[in-house]
Amino acid sequence: MANTALPSRASIAGRLDELPFTRRHLRLLTGSGVGWALDAMDVGLISFILAALTQQWGLTKTDAGWIASVGFIGMALGATLGGLLADRLGRRQVFALTLLIYGIATGASALVGGLAALLVLRFLVGLGLGAELPVASTYVSEFAPARIRGRVIVILEAFWALGWTAAALIGFFVIPASDDGWRWAFALGAIPAVYALIVRWGLPESPRWLASRGRIAEADRIVSTFETDAGVVPEPAIRREPPSRAIAVTTRARLTTLWNAEFRLRTLSLWVVWLCVNFAYYGAFIWIPSILVDAGFDLVRSFGFTLIITLAQLPGYAVAAWLIEVWGRRSTLSIFLVGSAVSAVFFGTSTTETAIIASGMALSFFNLGAWGALYAVTPEIYPTSLRGTGAGWAAGIGRIASIIAPLAVPVLLVAGGAPVLFAVFGACFVAAAVAAWGLVDRRGEALDDR
Template sequence: MTMLSARIERIPYSGFHWKLLLMGGFGYAFDAMDAAMVSFVLPVLKTEWNLSSVQLGVLASANFIGYFFGALLSGTLGDLIGRKRIMMSALVIYCIASLASALVNSWEHFLAFRIFAGAGAGAESVIIAPYLSEFVARRYRGAFTGALAGFFSFGFVAAALLSYLIVPAFEEGWRYVLLITATPVVMLLWWRRSLPESPRWLESQGRNEEAEAIVARMESEALRRGISLPAPAQEDIDAPAPSKERGGLVKNYGVLLGAKLRRITFMTWAMWLSITFAYYSFFTWIPSLLVQNGMTITKSFGYSLVMFIAQVPGYFSAAWLNERIGRRATIVSYMLCGGACALGMAFTQTDMQIMVAGVLLSFFMNGVYAGVYAYTPEVFPTQVRTTGAGLASAIGRLGGIAAPILVGYVYPAFGFAGVFGMTTAVLLLGSAAVLVFGVRTKGRSLEEITAGEVSHGQGAH
């Protein structure tokens, strides 16, 4: 570990970190609101544009097609040209495309703009957690990143609430809610002025003076608030320093798929693929499935709102457990509980049973993400951190693309039981991959994880 990283590790959680949490958290909240808003718009568009179930599934997958390319490109460029620049550019793309999608009059044009909106949202969401986790000491990192992901829940709840109040109330209410999703463009002014570049990334690029200035600013802010800073721990100073060898596009992908990191890389792919497939099998289609099951649009939106509210304790309970039992244990536990709830959902018969099973499923599935967003950046070295996280997220988005389309075929043939039985099986496979091939990250600095079992390809502990 370098002296700079050792200094970051000694800085306690302070106002500087709270500001980062809010800036990144609002980005996640608007990403989630945009994605969730589409699920509430689809039942209306089905009637307005006379869409088939397959066309609905394709529209539901549009965001995830964009997410795939956005996450892939964002992660790669984040390691090559910097985290902050990518985060801000992604927000611009997402807001412009969301605005355009609210103004179209055909499902084909809507599809095109939703793909672009998904690219911006995917690029932004994949960069925030790896970027901001590099500012936080190991003793806070799991809870910080889990809480950061918890802002997704606020976006989903806001989408459900706005859709419940606006979509049924106005003839073209769906356009109004999509226009609202374009408003976060104003956050660019805040981000540009207040967000620093990652000092760990700057140091890995040989830009030591810039990195030093940012860490000194973090230390000064803590001292101004009366927080005493201990000397950097000798064990951190003595730890092996990370490589400063600069990578390129091909080289970074080669590192991820090389002998030292291959097991970790494939594990993150399986983790992201399973949770994203299972999650969007449920949340993208739930308003439409409830309507097709006999509910009115207003009633289905009300049920969905309650299920979305259950995300909030789901995320933040898992964020708390990230530091108590570790990220890997949190992910596996919540995946298994989510699988059990999905299985229960498959056999529901009454509206109340659907509500209870849906609330529990929402709680655990979102809790998984609090673990996943904390865990993924930790298991990759700084030089390929966003590339690794972006690639894993992009692979996961394949599950988001496939899930709504498969549900469009499965539901007419097998009903709720088929949809949620499929979800359970996928979650069980994902939890097995994390349990068997994952590594321990709790209580370890990013450099310690890199220098230990990740770099040397040792087995999980």
């Protein structure tokens, strides 16, 4: 008689961790990564569109700051809700829904005729975008083999550089081409609405999440497809085991558990890192094109400088992807944050074209490498039943800083110009580097599947 016993949750997790990297892993990474790149393109586009609209609509710096910040308000709400929904409804469903929301809202932004309508749509864009990023990193981390999990997530984050580079190219070639160039830029951002359908039907649900919900047979089928691709024959299950009790099963329980004795330090440290990195990154990169225009460079030239600076993101990710499995998560994250701090100070005091580009490229290199390490470590420090909530709330709390940053930049520029502004950003990076040592480093270890 054939053995029909179901595997345990532990065996599902173990089989995932022991797999080699297969074509299915690559398809899943690429599918999630393209969504990530499209997200980055949307966030990047607004930095170039702000510079154009400030001239075309005669916006004040406060108006421009609100266009950026209202999107981050939506991102804060989206990240917290997206994480909770991902733990409740599944990773793939929420991933596809968020892409659809922000893709449609971005396309609609191309039709606006005034500031009020643009603010409403930017909020909706942020709502979808904020939910997508922590859900995507959680989703991919739950498929990745343990020995290369950090590297896979940094590679996922590297798609951000591709998206931001696409935004810089659109900013350089499309936006200055006509008065309606910014409208065409928004229209290109509607691509994710189509891509959402591909995600929904083309990618599997996380087996770890399915197993945590007691859907062992579904989880087993998905893992088996990966094993077939890899030519791996799993040992037959010898007993039927009910799913182990999740560490938290209700929304309120999940939120409370983030602050129990086991998770309190890592949650506090993670939130501090997310707050500081968001403030410094979005304060700098949303405003760099406008700061360069204010420094006397014309629109096309400032966009060209920004494009060159953006290209340094890719080697930053590549180095972080290698080091994260050599040095570990915390060391890689903290060292890249210190590099970001030093680069920020030099950028703020640079006056020549060569110095601006060199320090800007260094800032781009270190800061985006740090982002890769942060997204790698975030989902790893919580168990499966809490992973989406923990990652989502860290991202959501971080977005509070990204809301404040675009509004604080004009104030800091008036107070002391670029040197003071980027010194503040440098201090934020240092604070994040210190807080990183309160995180748990799970390099090479299995995920906690409670």
